[in-house]
Amino acid sequence: MTEAVLLDLIHGCCPACTAPSLLGESAPDPHVFLLCGTRFRDRKGFEVSCLSSCRSVHVLDSGSTAECLFRFKVTVDQLDLSSVRVLTSPQGQQVLLRYQQLLFTAVYTFDYQMVDTHTCPSCTGPAPTHSPGGGESEDEDEEEEVCRFLQRLPALRGDVTVLRSSLIPECFGHGFSTRGGGVSSIQTLSSLNLFSSRRRRDPEAVVMENRRRLALHAGFNHQELRLVKVNHASDVWVLGKAEPQSYDAMVTNQTGVVLGAPGADCMPILFADPVSKVIAAAHAGWKGTLLGVAMATVETMVKEFGCCKSDIVVAVGPSVGACCFTLERDQALNFSHIHPDCVPDPESARPHVNIRLANRVLLQRAGVLSEHIHDDLMTEQPCVTPCTSCLPEHFFSHRRDGPNFGTQVGFLWIKDTEERAPPSNRCQLNS
Numbered sequence: 001m002t003e004a005v006l007l008d009l010i011h012g013c014c015p016a017c018t019a020p021s022l023l024g025e026s027a028p029d030p031h032v033f034l035l036c037g038t039r040f041r042d043r044k045g046f047e048v049s050c051l052s053s054c055r056s057v058h059v060l061d062s063g064s065t066a067e068c069l070f071r072f073k074v075t076v077d078q079l080d081l082s083s084v085r086v087l088t089s090p091q092g093q094q095v096l097l098r099y100q101q102l103l104f105t106a107v108y109t110f111d112y113q114m115v116d117t118h119t120c121p122s123c124t125g126p127a128p129t130h131s132p133g134g135g136e137s138e139d140e141d142e143e144e145e146v147c148r149f150l151q152r153l154p155a156l157r158g159d160v161t162v163l164r165s166s167l168i169p170e171c172f173g174h175g176f177s178t179r180g181g182g183v184s185s186i187q188t189l190s191s192l193n194l195f196s197s198r199r200r201r202d203p204e205a206v207v208m209e210n211r212r213r214l215a216l217h218a219g220f221n222h223q224e225l226r227l228v229k230v231n232h233a234s235d236v237w238v239l240g241k242a243e244p245q246s247y248d249a250m251v252t253n254q255t256g257v258v259l260g261a262p263g264a265d266c267m268p269i270l271f272a273d274p275v276s277k278v279i280a281a282a283h284a285g286w287k288g289t290l291l292g293v294a295m296a297t298v299e300t301m302v303k304e305f306g307c308c309k310s311d312i313v314v315a316v317g318p319s320v321g322a323c324c325f326t327l328e329r330d331q332a333l334n335f336s337h338i339h340p341d342c343v344p345d346p347e348s349a350r351p352h353v354n355i356r357l358a359n360r361v362l363l364q365r366a367g368v369l370s371e372h373i374h375d376d377l378m379t380e381q382p383c384v385t386p387c388t389s390c391l392p393e394h395f396f397s398h399r400r401d402g403p404n405f406g407t408q409v410g411f412l413w414i415k416d417t418e419e420r421a422p423p424s425n426r427c428q429l430n431s
Contacts, residue, residue: 002029002055003083004076009036010065011092029055031079033072036061066142066149069099076108077186077201085111098142102205106198143205150209153183156191157393160217165315165374169274173258174412175218176268176317178394182210184406193396193406195227195262200404220258220413226250227260227409228283234291236280236300249282249297253305258413264396265388267319267356268410271297275311279412284319286327286355290334294359295366309367316375317410318395321387322354325399338362 032054058075060068076084088096093112100110160181168174182192189202192214196207208222215222228237231246239252250259251271259281261268266285273279282288282297294314301307322344326332332351335342335358342358343351356375363373388395388408396406 008088195407265320324389
């Protein structure tokens with residue numbers, strides 16, 4: 001298996017001293033990356049003839065370690081590599097491990113190997129002096145450096161665009177994100193991916209920068225965004241009570257906190273009661289739909305906060321349409337019990353399923369008025385209800401893009417009567 005090999009020139013290595021280890025133990029024809037940065041390129045020298053047998057040699061000589069390693073990750077992703085061997089010193093390992101935690105996920109495997117530089121003439125002399133993480137200032141740590149670098153990256157796929165519902169009153173802030181305006185570079189995650197997972201390639205630092213850009217556009221504090229901990233069930237958490245390990249909906253009457261529901265074919269659903277000033281956000285995939293997560297959310301608003309069902313308005317975010325969503329026949333026929341039109345071809349081996357219609361029917365059964373349900377947010381599109389799988393220029397889709405898919409979110413908050421502009425530049429990676 002082809003691997004990427006990172007030679008850490010910043011912290012004491014050089015091509016001459018690492019070549020024996022590189023050529024003797026690496027997978028055949030490795031892709032070699034020389035981590036040097038502009039400060040150390042001239043100091044270390046660049047005689048790389050000893051690496052001529054490698055498949056490719058890439059020089060990482062950008063202005064900061066954060067930028068060097070981000071460019072390294074982008075190239076590794078383009079080459080579809082996940083195994084990385086790092087040749088470095090003990091000092092270098094300590095530093096690079098911190099960048100690894102910020103810029104990579106568990107999809108990648110890192111093997112750190114210490115190189116003996118004492119016998120190499122090119123490595124003699126005083127060690128280079130620099131800030132602990134190669135940052136732009138002496139007091140800037142790795143996290144701050146990565147944040148500042150990501151903030152300077154140009155947006156990909158145009159600007160941030162948010163879909164909004166005319167049913168949600170102005171006393172609430174809300175929206176549904178689309179995929180433009182972020183910094184995620186991998187094709188299926190590009191560009192405003194808003195969720196990081198151990199099983200996908202987008203790291204927390206990149207996702208948090210995407211959330212910051214969305215928040216600036218939409219007018220909320222990105223540090224207050226809370227996403228439901230998806231379990232594909234119907235559990236509802238009331239903020240202020242003990243938080244369960246997983247749940248698919250949240251309800252609150254607190255101002256300031258921003259409720260978020262993810263979606264990438266599954267639908268984010270936003271609930272608002274302008275009379276009681278109560279909000280909720282739910283994640284409804286096909287399993288959660290059958291288990292009644294939308295109905296459970298309405299019932300929780302009524303039970304916990306005294307909401308009147310006729311006051312609740314609901315905005316249903318983008319999801320996969322019946323045009324692109326099929327299930328095994330026994331699973332699909334469960335939706336026929338909700339409404340026959342939810343399964344337009346019940347005799348098929350894999351019938352199509354309309355989970356949007358199913359949720360509309362269930363919401364009405366829960367007592368929400370038909371005219372208080374908004375599920376056609378993109379009426380300018382050929383299909384009245386937006387299908388995430390049909391519209392790759394606008395939305396992420398698990399069905400279309402496979403396991404390394406991106407995620408959009410629906411978000412909602414109760415506006416403070418004296419709402420202030422959110423902070424724009426403070427770096428925090430707490431998701």
